[in-house]
Amino acid sequence: MTSVIEVSHLEKVYQNKQALNDVTFQVEKGETFGFLGPSGSGKTTTIKILTGQLTHTSGIAKVFGVPVQQLKSPAQRKRFGVVTDNSGLYNRLTIYDNLKTYAQLYDVQENRINEVLEMVRLQNEAKQQVAKLSKGMTQRVLLARALLHNPEILFLDEPTSALDPVNSKHIHEGLKELNKQGTTVFLTTHDMEEADHLCHRVAFLNKGSVQLLDSPKNLKKQYREEKVLLELRDGRELELPLAPSIANDIQRYISEDRIETIRTKEPTLGDIFVEVTGRELV
Numbered sequence: 001m002t003s004v005i006e007v008s009h010l011e012k013v014y015q016n017k018q019a020l021n022d023v024t025f026q027v028e029k030g031e032t033f034g035f036l037g038p039s040g041s042g043k044t045t046t047i048k049i050l051t052g053q054l055t056h057t058s059g060i061a062k063v064f065g066v067p068v069q070q071l072k073s074p075a076q077r078k079r080f081g082v083v084t085d086n087s088g089l090y091n092r093l094t095i096y097d098n099l100k101t102y103a104q105l106y107d108v109q110e111n112r113i114n115e116v117l118e119m120v121r122l123q124n125e126a127k128q129q130v131a132k133l134s135k136g137m138t139q140r141v142l143l144a145r146a147l148l149h150n151p152e153i154l155f156l157d158e159p160t161s162a163l164d165p166v167n168s169k170h171i172h173e174g175l176k177e178l179n180k181q182g183t184t185v186f187l188t189t190h191d192m193e194e195a196d197h198l199c200h201r202v203a204f205l206n207k208g209s210v211q212l213l214d215s216p217k218n219l220k221k222q223y224r225e226e227k228v229l230l231e232l233r234d235g236r237e238l239e240l241p242l243a244p245s246i247a248n249d250i251q252r253y254i255s256e257d258r259i260e261t262i263r264t265k266e267p268t269l270g271d272i273f274v275e276v277t278g279r280e281l282v
């Protein structure tokens, strides 16, 4: 495995506000990595440090094995794409002309514009002026811009926070497809379902440091309550301990054809976050 992002004991202090205390994690090439935390936990700060928009106070942050302070050349910067809140779009230009400007900047062929517009489902709105777009549409233009030059790593800060479920789903499918093609995705979110659906591994950020890091599957296994839920045909729900002693009961219910569904009780990533940090993810 090759780490394309390496962060070690990262600290960021704004004037006298400590945003990051001691953040350590690695992201492997080709994975979708979720950086999860409540509002104010330091997600945006981390993305901005990794993409050279902000300098850190101490610790190490490397992208492609290079300390972020040295990621200055256009050739290095072309290896990643970023979507954060500071849009940098030209409000008076249309969506298409915005993307054309960036395509020229990145030395990308113009026919790529239609490909990325299709990915974010804006091909029919290409002639609209950016100033008149909704927040969700602007978010999709930003994603299209970040994809123009086929980056090796895509940094996304809350990529679907302003989108309705239909467009979120479309973006999720697009991100999964990109990841299949080899793009590493680093995304921040406080949407636990999104993280569960997209991420190979997630890090829980709380009070400026990583409190837990693993795959959603392992986390759910680790924090699973040892219970079995039986939904009976008469509408009753039974919660039984996951133990050999319940085998006879279950066999009886099955032989009497009384079971509607049977499943283990699995926590969501949100449940686990609350259990580990004592905080809701808002």
Ligand SMILES: Nc1ncnc2c1ncn2[C@@H]1O[C@H](COP(=O)(O)OP(=O)(O)OP(=O)(O)O)[C@@H](O)[C@H]1O
Pocket: 014, 015, 017, 018, 019, 037, 038, 039, 040, 041, 042, 043, 044, 045, 046
């Ligand atoms: N420019 C700044 N000056 C001072 N403090 C800042 C600045 N930017 C962020 N902070 C503070 O640093 C902490 C981390 O902020 P950050 O924006 O990284 O959190 P976040 O997890 O991205 O939050 P959200 O989910 O609300 O976007 C917060 O307490 C925030 O108020």
